[in-house]
Amino acid sequence: MYNIGIDLGGTNIVASVVDENYRMVATGKTATNAPRSPEEIFDDIAAVCREALDKAGLTLGDIASVGLGTPGTVNEYGVIEFANNLGFNNVPARDMLAERLGEMPIFIENDANCAAIGEAYAGCGNGAKNFVAVTLGTGVGSGIIVDGKIVNGVNCAGGECGHMVIVLDGEPCTCGRKGCWEAYASATALIRQTKKAMEADPSSVMHELAKAEGKVSGRTAFDAMRRGDIAAINVVDNYIKYVACGLINIVNALQPEIICVGGGICNEGETLMKPLRRFVQAERYSIHSKIQTRIVKAELGNDAGIIGASLLAVAK
Amino acid sequence: MYNIGIDLGGTNIVASVVDENYRMVATGKTATNAPRSPEEIFDDIAAVCREALDKAGLTLGDIASVGLGTPGTVNEYGVIEFANNLGFNNVPARDMLAERLGEMPIFIENDANCAAIGEAYAGCGNGAKNFVAVTLGTGVGSGIIVDGKIVNGVNCAGGECGHMVIVLDGEPCTCGRKGCWEAYASATALIRQTKKAMEADPSSVMHELAKAEGKVSGRTAFDAMRRGDIAAINVVDNYIKYVACGLINIVNALQPEIICVGGGICNEGETLMKPLRRFVQAERYSIHSKIQTRIVKAELGNDAGIIGASLLAVAK
Numbered sequence: 009m010y011n012i013g014i015d016l017g018g019t020n021i022v023a024s025v026v027d028e029n030y031r032m033v034a035t036g037k038t039a040t041n042a043p044r045s046p047e048e049i050f051d052d053i054a055a056v057c058r059e060a061l062d063k064a065g066l067t068l069g070d071i072a073s074v075g076l077g078t079p080g081t082v083n084e085y086g087v088i089e090f091a092n093n094l095g096f097n098n099v100p101a102r103d104m105l106a107e108r109l110g111e112m113p114i115f116i117e118n119d120a121n122c123a124a125i126g127e128a129y130a131g132c133g134n135g136a137k138n139f140v141a142v143t144l145g146t147g148v149g150s151g152i153i154v155d156g157k158i159v160n161g162v163n164c165a166g167g168e169c170g171h172m173v174i175v176l177d178g179e180p181c182t183c184g185r186k187g188c189w190e191a192y193a194s195a196t197a198l199i200r201q202t203k204k205a206m207e208a209d210p211s212s213v214m215h216e217l218a219k220a221e222g223k224v225s226g227r228t229a230f231d232a233m234r235r236g237d238i239a240a241i242n243v244v245d246n247y248i249k250y251v252a253c254g255l256i257n258i259v260n261a262l263q264p265e266i267i268c269v270g271g272g273i274c275n276e277g278e279t280l281m282k283p284l285r286r287f288v289q290a291e292r293y294s295i296h297s298k299i300q301t302r303i304v305k306a307e308l309g310n311d312a313g314i315i316g317a318s319l320l321a322v323a324k
Numbered sequence: 325m326y327n328i329g330i331d332l333g334g335t336n337i338v339a340s341v342v343d344e345n346y347r348m349v350a351t352g353k354t355a356t357n358a359p360r361s362p363e364e365i366f367d368d369i370a371a372v373c374r375e376a377l378d379k380a381g382l383t384l385g386d387i388a389s390v391g392l393g394t395p396g397t398v399n400e401y402g403v404i405e406f407a408n409n410l411g412f413n414n415v416p417a418r419d420m421l422a423e424r425l426g427e428m429p430i431f432i433e434n435d436a437n438c439a440a441i442g443e444a445y446a447g448c449g450n451g452a453k454n455f456v457a458v459t460l461g462t463g464v465g466s467g468i469i470v471d472g473k474i475v476n477g478v479n480c481a482g483g484e485c486g487h488m489v490i491v492l493d494g495e496p497c498t499c500g501r502k503g504c505w506e507a508y509a510s511a512t513a514l515i516r517q518t519k520k521a522m523e524a525d526p527s528s529v530m531h532e533l534a535k536a537e538g539k540v541s542g543r544t545a546f547d548a549m550r551r552g553d554i555a556a557i558n559v560v561d562n563y564i565k566y567v568a569c570g571l572i573n574i575v576n577a578l579q580p581e582i583i584c585v586g587g588g589i590c591n592e593g594e595t596l597m598k599p600l601r602r603f604v605q606a607e608r609y610s611i612h613s614k615i616q617t618r619i620v621k622a623e624l625g626n627d628a629g630i631i632g633a634s635l636l637a638v639a640k
Contacts, residue, residue, distance in 0.1 A: 081613070090612070138478060152577070154470045161579020162454060162617060165610035172573035175492045176566070185572070185607050250492070256501070257488035261468070261577065263477020291501050294481035296406070297397070301478060 009072040010064070012057055013318030015119065015310075016078045018042055018093040021049070023056040025064040025071075026318035030130035032311060034064035043095035046104065054108035073113035075320030076101060077122030077313045083164050086116040115320035119313050121158045121167060124151025125323040126316030127268045131308040136265040140258050141306065142169065144251065144271035147182070148190040152262065158323055170194070174253045189257075192250035195226040195273055201247060202229045205239045213237040226273050248280065252287030259301045260293040270306030281305055325388040326380070328373055329634030331435065331626075332394045334358055334409040337365070339372040341380040341387070342634035346446035348627060350380035359411035362420065370424035389429035391636030392417060393438030393629045399480050402432040431636035435629050437474045437483060440467025441639040442632030443584045447624040452581040456574050457622065458485065460567065460587035463498070464506040468578065474639055486510070490569045505573075508566035511542040511589055517563060518545045521555045529553040542589050564596065568603030575617045576609040586622030597621055 010033070014023040021040050024032040036059030038052050057074065061067060078101065080091025086102025088094075101116045117125075124141035133139045137156045143149040148170030152159040159166045170190035171183050178187025179197070191197055202224050206214045213232040218224045229247070232240030255267055274280060285303050292300065308315060316323070326349070330339040337356050340348040352375030354368050373390070377383060394417065396407025402418025404410075417432045433441075440457035449455045453472045459465040464486030468475040475482045486506035487499050494503025495513070507513055518540050522530045529548040534540045545563070548556030571583055590596060601619050608616065624631060632639070 081610075138475075150577075154475055155473065157471065159454075159470055159578060162581045163579055163610050163613035163615040165613055166577070166579040168576040168609045171576040171609045172488065173569050174489055176490050176494075176569055178492075183609050184611070253489050253492055257573075258577075260484040260487040261466075261482070261574075262475060263479055263482040265478045293484045293487045293499050294397075294479050295500070297479035297481055299479040 010066060010070050011072050011318040011321065012060065012074045013122075013314040013316065014053060014057065014074070014076040015122070015313045015317060016040070016049070016053065016076055016094070017119070018079065021053055021056055022314060023053065023060045024314045024318070025060045025066060026315055030315055030319070032314065034060045036060040036063070040094070042093065046096060046099040049094070050101070050104040050108060053105065057109060068109060068112070071112065073115065073321035074105060074109060075115045075117065075122070075317035076105065077117055077119035077317040079119055081164055082116045082118055086114065088116065113321050115324050117158065117317065117320050117324060118164070120149040121151040121160070122314075122316035122320070123270070123312040124153060124167070124268075124316065125158055125319050126308055126312035126314070127270070127306055128153045128266075129319050129323065130315045131312055132268045132304045132306060133266050138262070138264040139266050139268065140169070140262060140264045141268045141270065142255070142258070143306075144193060144195060144269065144273045146194060146196055148194050148254070153264075153323070154262070156323060169254065169258055172254065172257060174250070174257070189250070189254035193247070193254055195271065197250070198226050198229065198243075198247050198273065199224050201243050205229070205243045209239040212239040214240055230276050230279065248283045249287065251280075252284050252291075255284060255303060256288050256291045259288060263294065264301055266302050266304055268304055268306050270312070274305050277305065326382060326386050327388050327634040327637065328376065328390045329438075329630040329632065330369060330373065330390070330392040331438070331629045331633060332356070332365070332369065332392055332410070333435070334395065337369055337372050338630060339369065339376045340630045340634070341376045341382060342631055346631050346635070348630065350376045352376035352379065356410070358409065362412060362415040365410070366417070366420040366424060369421065373425060384425060384428070387428065389431065389637035390421060390425060391431045391433065391438070391633035392421065393433055393435035393633040395435055397480055398432045398434055402430065404432065405480075429637050431640050433474065433633065433636050433640060434480075436465040437467040437476070438630075438632035438636070439586070439628040440469055440483070440584075440632065441474055441635050442624055442628035442630070443586070443622055444469045444582075445635050445639065446631045447628055448584050448620045448622060449582050454578070454580040455582050455584065456485070456578060456580045457584045457586065458571070458574070459622075460509060460511060460585065460589045462510060462512055464510050464570070469580075469639070470578070472639060485570065485574055488570065488573060490566070490573065505566070505570035509563070509570055511587065513566070514542050514545065514559075514563050514589065515540050517559050521545070521559045525555040528555040530556055546592050546595065564599045565603065567596075568600050568607075571600060571619060572604050572607045575604060579610065580617055582618050582620055584620055584622050586628070590621050593621065
């Protein structure tokens with residue numbers, strides 16, 4: 009049997025037929041063109057599902073379940089309660105998909121949680137039952153899997169590890185708290201930290217690199233560090249310390265088999281992962297245990313969300 | 325049917341026969357007299373089980389399962405890997421109990437986790453499936469229950485929320501990190517904060533209260549606050565803010581139905597709980613969700629661990 013995984017994003021709608029080995033065998037895609045009415049968007053979602061099926065030479069009769077990943081909050085009835093960048097408020101996603109595809113097992117879930125499921129089952133998790141995925145992007149996203157199931161919490165808003173305070177009364181966070189992990193460990197935070205260091209050191213190589221790139225980015229400090237720039241070395245050292253602090257918090261609370269770290273900054277590879285592991289090793293609570301949480305880089309990139317959505321029948 | 329719950333403590337060994345309504349129907353008790361050999365201690369454990377059975381007018385044939393809560397780390401084979409205050413190293417607790425009571429379902433678990441299970445099923449949780457118990461004591465203990473099961477993690481060291489950093493590079497913690505929640509929100513931390521405020525303000529009522537009690541305790545600042553002492557008001561306000569910070573971190577990560585707060589400081593009742601709830605309400609991530617984590621006081625006191633141990637057959 010096959011399952012369909014759908015990624016409903018702010019920019020594109022992508023649906024893939026996924027086989028039992030978690031491989032995407034065929035994909036349909038269209039632009040989201042948000043904001044549009046939920047009816048129009050769900051017509052297109054059904055259309056990209058049929059497109060993927062056609063390409064795979066399959067019909068809905070070959071499909072065991074359909075899963076959809078969406079930004080925002082999804083309640084237990086498959087209703088997207090709120091999704092800012094789609095302009096959705098209380099959209100009955102599960103019912104709307106069932107109207108268009110027929111009655112079958114249909115699951116709706118937050119997209120970051122879908123990505124966590126994808127990595128846990130089919131990516132760097134390799135089937136790990138206790139797994140946390142962290143994404144260092146504009147914010148710090150996370151998805152927690154315990155005993156093979158995504159942790160949604162009582163109000164389907166669980167897994168927001170980015171909004172754990174690590175610096176009491178620290179930097180303001182978009183969520184209203186001060187000192188959240190996200191306010192120190194996101195790409196946005198790294199850029200802020202880079203700019204601050206550049207202001208303090210007009211001779212830093214970072215100025216030259218930012219000028220060449222046309223902006224200060226998450227790469228600026230890492231690239232300048234590789235050229236031996238002291239200010240950049242300090243930025244990167246501190247940034248990695250911030251990321252590590254939150255990772256160790258997660259280790260101590262949940263002791264998952266694996267914490268997967270994703271997002272653009274992970275393209276730095278071992279430059280990031282190696283010192284992160286060193287911090288975790290030094291500070292984890294269960295320092296004497298033989299078995300330890302492994303800190304690994306995400307593997308599936310953008311496919312994680314689609315593959316995870318296709319697995320919602322088992323992971324939700 | 326009945327189950328037996330055992331609390332193996334540094335001071336006492338207590339075993340109770342617990343009925344299907346989570347009521348302790350009869351109890352046996354003896355002093356632990358640690359350090360002694362595991363053989364001697366497990367002989368006594370079996371003896372207090374038989375004492376409880378005798379008092380209840382039951383035999384082992386009436387017992388569905390036996391659960392034991394112990395300090396320290398317990399692995400998946402029921403071996404107590406390390407329990408400092410018992411002097412235990414790799415003690416095969418499950419096998420030793422089976423030798424003495426006969427082959428039957430026997431479960432061994434960390435005592436803080438047992439207490440969490442007890443409160444979740446039979447105490448303030450009232451059957452909540454997603455539940456976190458926090459104990460503000462010498463340290464800050466915690467037990468996490470997801471989908472009715474205790475979260476042990478990959479190395480049976482899960483649930484150490486007290487060792488999540490809330491103040492990066494802050495107060496040193498016994499675990500080796502700096503700025504752990506425990507280093508700010510434990511009774512030990514409150515006493516340290518109280519002493520510091522007393523040093524800074526020789527006219528504070530706290531001096532008089534500490535003298536009368538013979539020591540600075542977790543009550544000193546709360547009692548002085550009730551007498552309008554400004555220094556004490558500041559100590560309590562800050563302490564509650566520290567406790568709240570960690571609670572909100574847990575809410576944002578896990579969105580449990582209930583967080584239960586226990587430990588001696590909870591005897592302050594609503595003086596503590598009311599402002600805690602106010603902080604959580606203001607800072608939780610899912611501020612617009614209709615359903616919210618409830619912050620409640622622990623109900624079962626010392627019985628939580630025994631009742632929780634009796635439930636390990638379902639909660640482990």
